[in-house]
Amino acid sequence: MKHRFATVRRSALAAVAATAAAFALLPASVSAQAKGEVGNLTFDDLPSPDIKAGKDKAFKPKDWLEVEAGFKLPGTPEQKKIGFINSVTVKWYVAMKNPDGKGFIKLSKTIEHINVPVDEEVFTSVYMSPSALKRLTGKDKAGKGAVEAVGLEVLVDGEKVGQASVKQKEGWWSSGSLSDQSDKFPLLNKNETPFQMFWYDRYAEIQKER
Numbered sequence: 001m002k003h004r005f006a007t008v009r010r011s012a013l014a015a016v017a018a019t020a021a022a023f024a025l026l027p028a029s030v031s032a033q034a035k036g037e038v039g040n041l042t043f044d045d046l047p048s049p050d051i052k053a054g055k056d057k058a059f060k061p062k063d064w065l066e067v068e069a070g071f072k073l074p075g076t077p078e079q080k081k082i083g084f085i086n087s088v089t090v091k092w093y094v095a096m097k098n099p100d101g102k103g104f105i106k107l108s109k110t111i112e113h114i115n116v117p118v119d120e121e122v123f124t125s126v127y128m129s130p131s132a133l134k135r136l137t138g139k140d141k142a143g144k145g146a147v148e149a150v151g152l153e154v155l156v157d158g159e160k161v162g163q164a165s166v167k168q169k170e171g172w173w174s175s176g177s178l179s180d181q182s183d184k185f186p187l188l189n190k191n192e193t194p195f196q197m198f199w200y201d202r203y204a205e206i207q208k209e210r
Contacts (some may be wrong), residue, residue: 032076033156038164039070039121041150045143048130049194062130064193065143067094067150068123071162075118085116088156088204092126092187093173095149099136104148106178109187113204122204124152126187127195136185 047061071090079085092109099105109126116122128136133143149168154161163170190196191206 033159033161034074034076036071036073036154036162037121038152038154038162039072041067041069041152041164041166043067043144043147043150045141046127046195049198051194063133063141063143064130064195065128065133065147066125066195067092067127067147068125069152069164070121070123071154072119072121073116073154073156073161080118083118085118085156086114087207088113088116088154089158090124091153091155092124093149093151094126094128094147094187095168095172095178096136096185097146097148098179099138104178105181105185106173107182107185107187108173108180109182109189111189112207114207115205123202124204125190127190127193128185128187129193132185 044066045063046066047063050061073085073088074080075085090111090113092111094107095104096107097104107128111124111126113122113124128143130140133146134140137143137146147167149165149172151163151165151168151170151173153163165172189206190203191208
C-alpha cells in the first residue's frame with residue numbers, strides 16, 4: 001500500500017515538474033509592456049494667443065505657464081501590429097514656490113492619452129492659467145521663474161513604462177511632506193486652454209471626459 005502511494009506521489013510530482021518546465025520554455029508574456037523613452041522636460045511662458053474673430057477687442061495678452069515632454073513607446077507585439085496603443089496615462093507633477101514663503105507646493109494632473117502611435121515621439125503637456133499664476137506668484141510674468149521642479153510618470157494599463165524629472169531627483173513628488181494644492185492652483189491639459197487648436201499633430205490625443 002505504501003509503495004503504491006509513493007508511486008502516485010512520484011507521478012504527481014513528475015507531472016507538476018513537467019508543467020513547470022513547459023511554462024519555463026514559454027516566452028515572456030506577450031502583453032508585457034517594454035520601457036519607453038521620455039525626452040527632456042521643458043517649461044516656458046506663452047502669451048495668450050491673439051486670435052482674430054471678426055471684431056477686435058483691446059486686451060493685453062498675459063502669460064501662461066507651459067510644461068511639456070516628448071515620449072516614445074515601443075509597444076507590445078500586438079500593439080505593434082495595430083500600430084497604436086489604446087491608452088497611455090501621463091501623471092504630471094509640478095513644484096512651485098510656496099506663496100506663503102516656506103518651501104514649495106506640489107501641483108498634479110493626470111492626463112489620459114488615446115490612439116498613441118507606437119515607436120513615434122509624441123508630446124504631452126500641462127498648463128497654468130495667467131490668473132492662477134498671478135494668484136500664486138503675485139505677478140503677471142513670473143510662471144517660468146517660479147518652477148522648482150517638474151516630473152512625470154508614463155503608464156500603460158497601470159504599469160509604469162517611463163518617468164523623468166528636472167531640477168529634482170526622480171520621485172520627489174512622492175514625498176509625504178509636500179502639500180498638494182492642485183485645487184487652488186490647477187494644472188490644465190492642452191484641450192482646456194486657448195492652445196487647443198495649435199500644433200495639433202505634435203501632441204498625443206487627449207481622451208475627453210464623458
